[in-house]
Amino acid sequence: MISRDLEFRGINRTHLEMYFEELGGKREPSKSSFPIVFNGVDDNWEGHILSEAELSFTSVFTVNAVMIRFVAEDEVKLEELIKRYRYKTTRVGG
Secondary structure: OEEEEEEEEOOOHHHHHHHHHHOOEEEOOOOOOOOEEEEEOOOOOEEEEEEEEEEEOOOOOEEEEEEEEEEEOOHHHHHHHHHHHHHHHOOOOO
16 A cells, blocks of 8 residues: 645635545544544545644635545555545636
8 A cells, every 4th residue: 555645725624524425435433533534445545634734824814734645555546546536626716
């Protein structure tokens, strides 16, 4: 198994959790602390929400930052998982 950690900014953590579920992940029962772990039932992957923090860019502009670890069997499956997850997080103005 290989893994990669990525940081997502400005997206609500509950939405990030929902994206794992939309990709076929089942949340592991756990207490309300980190890490929050999702297991890909059909594709043998894992997603770990490791932490959440608030970043301040100015005295009035802050955003959340969520660290996520993606785990898969090999590099190809890891890249596919990250690609599918990033698609969920894409925001388009308009």
